[in-house]
Structures are given as C-alpha cells and as structure tokens.
Amino acid sequence: MKILxxxxxxxxxxxxxxxGLVENFPEHQWQVLTLPARYFSWRIRGNSMSWxxxxxxxxxxxxxxLIIATSMTDLSSLRGFIPSxxxxxxxxxxxxxQFDYPTSNKARANVxxxxxxxxxxxAADKVVFNSQYNYQTLxxxxxxxxxxxPDQVPSNIVELITHKSxxxxxxxxxxxxxxxxxxxxxxxxxxxxxxxxxxxxxxxLISWAARWEYDKGPVKLLNIISxxxxxxxxxxxxxxxxxxxxxxxxxxxxxxxxxxRIDQFGYAQSQAEYFAWLQHSDIFLSTAEHxxxxxxxxxxxxxxxxxxxxxxxxxxxxxxxxxxxxxxSDHSLEAQSAxxxxxxxxxxxxxxxxxxxxxxxxxxxxxxxxxxxxxxLLESIN
Numbered sequence: 001m002k003i004l005x006x007x008x009x010x011x012x013x014x015x016x017x018x019x020g021l022v023e024n025f026p027e028h029q030w031q032v033l034t035l036p037a038r039y040f041s042w043r044i045r046g047n048s049m050s051w052x053x054x055x056x057x058x059x060x061x062x063x064x065x066l067i068i069a070t071s072m073t074d075l076s077s078l079r080g081f082i083p084s085x086x087x088x089x090x091x092x093x094x095x096x097x098q099f100d101y102p103t104s105n106k107a108r109a110n111v112x113x114x115x116x117x118x119x120x121x122x123a124a125d126k127v128v129f130n131s132q133y134n135y136q137t138l139x140x141x142x143x144x145x146x147x148x149x150p151d152q153v154p155s156n157i158v159e160l161i162t163h164k165s166x167x168x169x170x171x172x173x174x175x176x177x178x179x180x181x182x183x184x185x186x187x188x189x190x191x192x193x194x195x196x197x198x199x200x201x202x203x204x205l206i207s208w209a210a211r212w213e214y215d216k217g218p219v220k221l222l223n224i225i226s227x228x229x230x231x232x233x234x235x236x237x238x239x240x241x242x243x244x245x246x247x248x249x250x251x252x253x254x255x256x257x258x259x260x261r262i263d264q265f266g267y268a269q270s271q272a273e274y275f276a277w278l279q280h281s282d283i284f285l286s287t288a289e290h291x292x293x294x295x296x297x298x299x300x301x302x303x304x305x306x307x308x309x310x311x312x313x314x315x316x317x318x319x320x321x322x323x324x325x326x327x328x329s330d331h332s333l334e335a336q337s338a339x340x341x342x343x344x345x346x347x348x349x350x351x352x353x354x355x356x357x358x359x360x361x362x363x364x365x366x367x368x369x370x371x372x373x374x375x376x377l378l379e380s381i382n
Contacts, residue, residue, distance in 0.1 A: 001065040001378070002029045004088075008047035009072035011037040012211075012242065013095055013295055017170045021068070024171075024367050025378070031059060044116055048074040052081035064088050066381055069124075070095060074116055076123040089381045092124035094134055095170070096292045099141020101215070114145055118157065126381060127165045133314040134292040135167055168377065170293055171370040175275060175302060185272035190263060191236070191280035199350040204233065204342060207281040207305065209240035209274075209296045210288060216241075217287030218250035220310075223335040224287065225258055231339065238264035238277045241296075278303040282349060283342055288313060298365050306345050306355050308338060320358050 005022070007014045014037070022030045033056055035047055051060055060082045067090040069075050079086045098113035117138065121127050129135040139158055146153050186192050194202050210216035221239075228235050239254065239262060255265055268274035278284065284300035284307050291313045298318075301307055309315040311324035326337040348355075363369040 002063070003031070003066045003068060004060070004064040004085075005030055005032045006051075006067065006069040006073045006078075007032070007034040008070060008074070009037050009040070009043050010034040011095075013170065013293075014070055014072075016173070016295065017093070017095065018070075020171055020173060020367060021374070024371055024374070028378075031062070031064070033059065041110065041113075044072050044074065044113055047072070048077035048081055052078060057082075060085065066091070066378070068093065069120070071097065071117060071120055073120060076119040079123060090124045091126045091128060091377065091381060092120055094121075094127065094129045094138065094292075096290075097134060097138040097141065099145070100134075100137035100292075101290060111145065114141065118142055118145075118161075121161045121165075122157070125164065126377065127161060128377065129165065129167050130170050130293040131314045131317060132167050133317050135165060166377070168373045169365055169370060170295060171367040171374075172295070172298055172302060172365045174366070175299070182272055182276065185270060185276035186280075188269070188273050189238075189276035189280060191238070191277065194280070204235040204346050205238075205280060205282045206235055206285055206342070207238045207240060207277055207283070207300065208285045208287070209238075209278075209300070210286070212241055212243040212247045212251055214248050215288070215290035217289050217310075218248040218254075220287035220289075220331065220334065221285075222250045222254055223331045224285070224338045225254060225261075227332070227335040227339045228342075229258065229261070233339070233343070235261060237262045238281065239266070240264060240268055240274060240277060242267055275303060278305055281305045283308050283345060285338070285342075286310065286315070291315070294318065298360070301359050302362050302365075304356075306349075307359075308341050308345065310334075310338075318360060322358060 005018055007018050018032065022032065033051060035043060035050060051057065061084055063084065067085060067088050069090065069092050071092055071094040075090060075092060098117050139162065143158055146157055191205050194205065208221060225237070237258065243266065255262065264277055268277060278300045284297060284305035286294065286297055286307070286309045288310070294314055297307055297309065307319060307323045309319060309324055310327045311321065312327045315324060325341045326334060328334040328337070
C-alpha cells in the first residue's frame with residue numbers, strides 16, 4: 001500500500017509512534033509529512049492550510065491507498081482542500097484528547113481544540129486510541145460539550161465515533177544499546193557506584209522524567225521532594241526530561257533547595273545515558289496531571305524500575321494499586337502518600353521482594369506483542 005502518514009504536531013511521543021510504525025511495516029510505501037510541535041493553537045487550526053497550500057501541497061495531491069493521521073491533524077478541512085483525499089480510506093490515531101486537560105491559567109480554555117478533535121474523529125473511517133482511558137475521556141468530554149451547544153446538535157455524534165473506535169497502545173521499541181555507548185553512559189550516570197552497597201544502607205535512587213511543563217506536575221514533584229527531605233530520608237534524584245524556553249518556576253526551586261540530593265538535572269545527553277539512569281534507579285516517580293499512556297513509565301518498568309504513580313489518569317488501567325499513591329487536593333497529604341509508598345518499596349527491596357509478577361509484561365507493550373493488532377487494523381481498512 002501507498003500510505004500518507006500525517007503528524008500535524010510532531011511532539012516526541014508522536015515521533016516515537018510514527019517512526020515505529022514505518023520501521024515495522026517496511027512492505028508499505030510511506031510518505032510522511034510532519035509539522036513542528038510549537039505554537040499549539042495555530043498548529044492545530046492551521047495545519048490543513050499549511051499543508052494544502054504550502055510547498056508540500058503537491059505531495060498531498062498524489063494518489064494514496066490509505067491516510068494515517070494523528071488527532072492533531074485537521075482531517076476534515078484537509079479533505080476539503082485536497083478533493084483527491086476525500087475518498088481515500090483514513091485512520092486517525094489519538095495520542096491524547098483535548099477534553100481531558102488539566103485546568104490552569106495556562107490551560108487551553110478555548111473550546112476549538114475540542115471541536116477539532118470531534119471533526120477529525122468524524123472524518124476518519126477508523127479511530128484508534130492509545131488507552132481505554134483516552135477513549136473514555138474523549139467520549140465523556142464530547143458528551144458534555146455537545147449538551148452545552150445551543151441548537152442543531154445531532155444526537156448520534158458519540159455513537160458514530162464509538163462504532164469505529166478501538167484501543168491499540170503505542171508499542172515500545174526494543175531497548176538495545178551497543179556496549180561501548182552503554183559503558184560510557186554508565187560512567188556518566190554515576191548511580192552504578194551504589195550497585196555493591198548493601199540494600200539497607202543504600203540511598204533510595206529516584207528518577208523522574210517528563211517534559212518540564214506544568215501538566216507533568218512540577219508543584220507535586222516539589223512537594224514530594226520537600227516531604228522526603230523533611231523526613232530525613234537518604235535519597236538521590238535524577239530529574240530528567242525535555243525543557244523549553246519557559247519552564248515552571250518549581251524546577252528552579254528544586255535545583256536551589258535540593259542540589260545536595262541531585263545527581264542529574266536536565267536532559268540526558270544520549271538515549272544510552274538516559275537508559276543508564278533508569279537501569280540504576282530503584283523507583284520511577286510520576287507526578288503527571290496529563291497522561292494518556294505513560295511511555296516513559298513503561299520504558300522505566302522495562303528497565304526494572306519500580307513505578308510510584310498517582311492513582312489517576314491512565315495509571316490505574318495499567319498498574320496494580322500497590323504502585324499507586326493517593327491523589328488528594330491537599331498537596332501535603334498527597335506528598336505524604338507518595339513518600340510512604342516509596343519507603344514501603346525501599347523496605348521490600350531490602351527484603352528481596354520480587355515485583356516483576358505484579359508489573360505489566362514486557363511483551364504486552366512491545367512491537368512483537370502489538371504488531372498483529374496494527375496489521376489487522378491496516379488490513380481492515382481496505
């Protein structure tokens with residue numbers, strides 16, 4: 001098949017998914033178009049115009065057997081601008097939806113992103129979500145929005161989307177490191193020095209990795225670290241992830257107040273180094289307020305980190321409650337719950353408890369485990 005793959009807001013997780021798709025189905029002829037993950041409001045509203053009337057317009061006017069687009073793509077407008085795409089079968093993949101976004105003074109108050117989600121889902125032949133949580137929150141959010149609209153609202157919108165929807169997670173890539181890169185990374189990620197230390201005497205090694213933005217919970221992260229410090233716990237921190245020109249002030253506060261605990265602060269210089277930090281971590285902590293699958297968590301678990309996660313968002317769908325701390329509007333209570341869970345895990349590590357049977361199987365989220373559902377999806381569209 002000749003497939004047009006469109007990623008209209010090509011953030012890291014979107015790149016991760018589309019590259020894996022192309023690599024695992026080399027028998028197809030792929031034409032990939034992407035737009036940078038910046039200027040969110042303009043990008044999701046203007047992507048169809050940018051593509052259709054920009055320098056890539058001629059590529060769109062070729063003949064394709066299938067369109068695969070991310071949910072950020074304005075598929076309905078694009079099909080109107082490029083009539084030859086109107087009858088081409090299409091799949092839309094939802095990494096996230098705009099109905100479940102944390103409220104904040106920076107959150108998207110404009111209803112238009114939600115409407116665009118609906119238009120794109122309605123324009124597609126098949127709609128795929130990366131988690132049941134993502135799917136359910138879109139349907140529930142759509143229902144709430146539709147009830148607020150003043151008149152002439154069709155009654156079957158949610159039903160139409162439901163009937164063509166399925167859930168297939170983003171598969172994880174195989175973790176392969178060449179020996180030389182791995183050895184260099186281990187030296188950089190200096191937690192290997194604790195490998196020979198007796199478990200009860202070793203500091204608790206905690207990794208946190210996410211985009212340095214407000215929806216990944218920097219306030220909660222600061223509260224949890226403050227709680228660890230207040231209890232005189234011996235711990236070390238690796239604060240990983242991608243930062244941008246403007247970052248939440250909490251990261252500066254964490255660096256200023258807890259520099260004596262921090263062994264890594266910022267983006268790892270290579271994938272090998274990033275994996276080395278995770279491989280030597282005891283715990284992978286999430287404070288996310290906006291998460292639809294949690295690729296970083298799943299990667300960390302594959303590297304034998306024990307997850308400590310809020311009991312909200314997608315996490316209860318993926319993990320046993322033994323890995324979930326209590327979410328609470330009182331930040332101090334939530335932080336205490338997270339710290340209590342980490343201390344319990346530290347005690348169990350010292351006792352030799354094996355958590356592996358309680359965690360998701362590596363194959364469940366690998367390409368070897370998920371290629372068949374994707375193959376069936378591609379074949380079902382013809």
